[in-house]
Every structure is written in structure tokens, then in C-alpha cells.
Amino acid sequence: MSNALTIEAPEGLPFIDSTREFDAPVPAVFRAHADPDLVRRWMGPRGYTMDVGAWDFRSGGSWSFVHRNPAGEEFRFRGTFHTVRQDRFAVQTFEYEGVPDVVSIESLTFEPLPAGPGGGSRTRLRIHAVYPSVEARDGMVASGMEGGMREGYEQLEELLRDQADG
Amino acid sequence: MSNALTIEAPEGLPFIDSTREFDAPVPAVFRAHADPDLVRRWMGPRGYTMDVGAWDFRSGGSWSFVHRNPAGEEFRFRGTFHTVRQDRFAVQTFEYEGVPDVVSIESLTFEPLPAGPGGGSRTRLRIHAVYPSVEARDGMVASGMEGGMREGYEQLEELLRDQADG
Numbered sequence: 025m026s027n028a029l030t031i032e033a034p035e036g037l038p039f040i041d042s043t044r045e046f047d048a049p050v051p052a053v054f055r056a057h058a059d060p061d062l063v064r065r066w067m068g069p070r071g072y073t074m075d076v077g078a079w080d081f082r083s084g085g086s087w088s089f090v091h092r093n094p095a096g097e098e099f100r101f102r103g104t105f106h107t108v109r110q111d112r113f114a115v116q117t118f119e120y121e122g123v124p125d126v127v128s129i130e131s132l133t134f135e136p137l138p139a140g141p142g143g144g145s146r147t148r149l150r151i152h153a154v155y156p157s158v159e160a161r162d163g164m165v166a167s168g169m170e171g172g173m174r175e176g177y178e179q180l181e182e183l184l185r186d187q188a189d190g
Numbered sequence: 191m192s193n194a195l196t197i198e199a200p201e202g203l204p205f206i207d208s209t210r211e212f213d214a215p216v217p218a219v220f221r222a223h224a225d226p227d228l229v230r231r232w233m234g235p236r237g238y239t240m241d242v243g244a245w246d247f248r249s250g251g252s253w254s255f256v257h258r259n260p261a262g263e264e265f266r267f268r269g270t271f272h273t274v275r276q277d278r279f280a281v282q283t284f285e286y287e288g289v290p291d292v293v294s295i296e297s298l299t300f301e302p303l304p305a306g307p308g309g310g311s312r313t314r315l316r317i318h319a320v321y322p323s324v325e326a327r328d329g330m331v332a333s334g335m336e337g338g339m340r341e342g343y344e345q346l347e348e349l350l351r352d353q354a355d356g
Contacts, residue, residue: 036202038320078250084270086250104250104270106283106293115293117272117283127272127281129295131322154204154322156297 027181029174033165038155040164044177048184049145050134054111056180057081057132064089066180069172083107087116103127118153123163128155144188193347195340199331204321206330210343214350215311216300220277222346223247223298230255232346235338249273253282269293284319289329294321310354 027045034041046053056062060079068074068091077088088102103117106129114132119125130153137146155161193211200207212219222228226245234240234257243254254268269283272295280298285291296319303312321327 037324038204084244084252084268086270102250104252104272104283106270106285107291113291115283115291117270117281117295119272125273125279125281125297127295127297129283129293129320129322131291131293152322154295154320156295156318156320158203 027177029170029177031170031173033161036158038158038161040151040153040155040161042151042153042173044149045137046147046149046177046181046184047140047142047144048147048181048188050111050136050147052184052187053147053149053180054134056183057114058108062183066183067176069093070175070179077102081105081108081114083109123160126156126160126163128153128160128164130154193343195336195343197336197339199327202324204324204327206317206319206321206327208317208319208339210315211303212313212315212343212347212350213306213308213310214313214347214354216277216302216313218350218353219313219315219346220300222349223280224274228349232349233342235259236341236345243268247271247274247280249275289326292322292326292329294319294326294330296320 027047029042029044032041056066058081060076063079064074064076071094073092075090077090079087082105085105086103087105091099100121102119102121106115106117108114112134115129117127117129119127130151133150135148135150137148140146155164193213195208195210198207222232224247226242229245230240230242237260239258241256245253248271251271252269253271257265266287268285268287271280271282273279273281278300281295283293283295285293296317299316301314301316303314306312321330
């Protein structure tokens with residue numbers, strides 16, 4: 025059974041608000057965002073490979089990666105980490121180089137949740153993404169980002185389960 | 191005679207759009223944003239001093255400074271430079287540490303204009319600033335940022351005139 029991803033794109037405002045819960049404690053979910061060797065194992069759609077160019081996950085750092093789909097097409101992304109607060113909060117910029125100069129900014133909040141029926145710690149991840157225009161936000165929604173996010177978080181859940189078992 | 195600063199805060203959207211022209215060529219206006227020894231001579235309200243902690247004006251760099259008013263009060267700011275494109279364009283994040291975790295993202299466009307009556311090259315600077323909520327945008331407008339920007343750009347105009355004369 026998988027936790028659901030919810031995505032809201034409020035009418036008339038350039039925001040995308042996403043929420044996803046995980047059956048794992050906050051430090052494990054946070055570490056999977058901080059460590060590039062873990063990030064490349066889950067981020068993006070199933071069947072894609074991810075080459076990380078930079079992943080300096082600290083306030084003032086920067087990041088870049090290339091996603092490659094099964095047909096070999098490449099999709100380049102880059103940004104900066106404005107704030108990184110261990111096990112709590114991060115603010116990052118985000119640009120898909122195929123749509124140059126349209127840069128969004130995302131706040132990620134990692135919330136501890138009460139233990140589930142199985143007794144383990146749980147985490148809620150909330151992401152508030154802000155786009156330079158409502159049109160840019162609508163373009164991101166139309167690009168199929170929801171499917172990529174959903175599959176990526178499923179892969180993250182599998183990774184967290186492997187870590188808990190392993 | 192001074193060029194006017196125009197600031198628009200559109201109803202219901204989390205944006206501030208600012209425009210200012212300068213009687214100086216784009217490379218001079220751009221350099222005054224790139225070089226911290228120039229930046230600290232103009233940015234902010236009159237009578238403030240500015241200590242620059244970091245000013246790494248390149249794609250992926252970061253920045254920080256402290257403004258000190260005549261009464262000795264300190265105001266700390268920091269951010270990252272997502273994109274810097276020489277003499278054309280920059281995207282940066284912006285945070286006033288007195289309102290922590292409310293981070294905006296600003297796109298700066300440097301446009302060359304036809305020569306004015308005096309014959310010299312002119313520049314239009316446009317800034318599109320995007321806030322994480324309409325309330326945060328309204329708070330920034332209410333903070334008196336317009337006066338600080340206006341005085342800062344007057345000081346920049348004086349600096350550019352000194353450079354042209356000097």
C-alpha cells in the first residue's frame with residue numbers, strides 16, 4: 025500500500041502545493057534528499073537514469089543533474105539551495121533548461137508524524153513551489169510533472185523500505 | 191533631473207514589478223551590480239552603510255550583506271544567484287533575515303535603450319520579484335522597500351555619473 029501524492033494548483037495563483045507522507049522517520053527522508061548517491065536512486069520517473077553534476081545540499085550551495093529516459097533523451101535541470109536546515113526545511117530554486125530562464129523556488133518542509141499502526145515513525149513532506157507567472161505554473165502542470173513526481177516518490181518509498189529492512 | 195522608479199504590485203498576485211532607467215550604458219549598470227565594491231556604494235537607503243559578507247555574482251553563487259542605519263541598527267540579507275548572464279540577465283533569491291524563511295526570487299533584465307538627447311547610451315532595468323504568498327508580497331510593500339529602492343537607485347545614478355565624469 026502506497027501513500028498518496030496530492031498536488032494542488034490554485035486558480036489564479038502561480039503556486040503548486042504538493043504533500044506526500046512516508047512510512048519512515050524524518051532523518052531518513054531528509055537524508056534521501058541530502059545525499060546525491062541516494063537522490064539519484066529515486067528522483068524522477070521510473071526507467072530514467074540520473075547523472076548528478078553537483079549536489080551541494082547546504083545553504084548557499086548549488087545543484088545540477090541530467091535525467092535520461094529509456095530512449096536516451098536528456099533533460100537537464102539546475103538550481104541553488106538557498107536554505108538547508110537539517111531534518112526540517114529547505115528552500116531551493118529549480119530550472120528545467122529546456123524552458124530557460126523560467127525559474128521556480130520551492131520550500132520543502134519535513135514534518136514528523138505520530139507513529140502509524142505498525143508502530144514506526146512517519147513523515148509528511150510538504151512542498152510549496154512558486155513560479156514567475158501563472159502561465160509558467162500551468163505549463164509545469166501540463167508537462168506531466170505529476171506523474172514523474174508520483175513515480176519518484178514511489179521509488180523513494182521503496183528505497184526507504186530497503187534501508188529499514190537492510 | 192532623475193529617472194523615475196516605477197513599482198507595480200498587481201492585485202491578487204504575489205509579484206512586485208519594478209522598472210528604472212539610467213543615463214548610462216548597460217555594461218556600466220551591470221558592473222555596478224556585479225562588483226561588491228560598487229554595490230555597497232549605492233544599494234539601500236541614504237545614510238545606511240553596507241557590509242558585504244559574500245558577493246559571488248555568477249550562476250550558482252551566493253551573497254550576503256548587512257545594512258546599518260544611522261542609529262546603528264542592523265538589517266541582514268542573504269541569497270543565491272541562480273543565473274548571471276553578463277550584461278543581460280540575472281536571477282537571484284532574496285531573504286531579509288528579520289522575516290526568516292520568506293524567500294523571494296527576482297529576475298533582473300538589463301535592456302539597452304536608444305541614446306538620449308545628450309547622446310549617451312541609456313539602460314532600462316526591469317525587476318520581476320515573486321513572493322511565496324500575496325501576504326508576503328504585501329508585507330514587503332508595507333515595509334517601506336519602495337523608499338529604500340528609490341534612494342538606492344538615486345545613489346547608483348550618482349555613482350554612474352561620477353564614473354562617466356571621472
